[in-house]
Amino acid sequence: MKKPTFQNIETIGHVIEANALYRHYHYPEMLIRYDSNFIDFKQMPSLEEFKQTEALLQQFHKQHNQTHLKFEFPENEKPGPGLVKFLDDNGYDVGFTELYAIRPEDFPALTNNPDIQVKEVTGDNLDDYIRLQYENDKQNGEIFANEKINLNKKQFDDDDNMKVIAYCQRQPAGTMNVILSDDFVEIDDLAVSESLQRKGIGGRLQQFVMSKFYDRMIILVADGEDTPREMYQRQNYQYLGFKYEALRID
Secondary structure, X not given: OOOOOHHHOOOOOEEEEEOOOEXXXXXXXXXXXXXXXXXXXXXXXXXXXHHHHHHHHXXXXXXXXXXXXXXXXOOOXXXXXXXXXXXXXXXXXXXXXXXXXXXXXXOOOOOOOOOEEEEEOOOOOHHHHHHHHHHHHHHHOHHHHHHHHHHHHHXXXXXXXXXXXXXXXXXXEEEEEEEEOOOEEEEEEXXXXXXXXXXXXXXXXXXXXXXXXXXXXXXXXXXXXXXXXHXXXXXXXEEEEEEEEEEEEO
């Protein structure tokens, strides 16, 4: 079976420029979404190359009234000390994400819980999905949450995306987007209402995917410095690599 890389993770955005050094992603449909408007370096830039690229992105984002700068670096490569110092000195938050994969048969078996129901989103429960996503997205600001509604509706109409919702005692409790490709199934945007966490809802959302796509490899990306990654490790996901990124909000 083909081994996944970060290139198999979907990026919502349009590549508007590509050269030997980087790809420039831009998404006019949602300019506030950092993960859709950024530069992805194909090879690790020198400090001078980074400064030149930063100036180009800064000018471009200024033209589009965007107030952030985001850069991603080649997978499994850590920026050198000179570049890290420059990023730190210039107000960037530097972090990394991790790539995980699992075969469905390796996912731990979960006991049945009649209080929790997991369903594919249809026209009948799309409003439940959108309302719950909106409540979770408000932590990123009202503008982001409102623009995310349009993205969710667009994905709902896309055959390569499947929306999933969990109910706890008939109350909308968790959501997840599933991205389908020829080789892999990607779990993305998994969220559980804060008041209903630690009830096994996240695990049952994943179990739904494992059961439906039992013959495919499941992949996801986790924040390298956040607690969900520890959950994925306990659930037998295999760690496949890391990717550094830098974000500055002006």
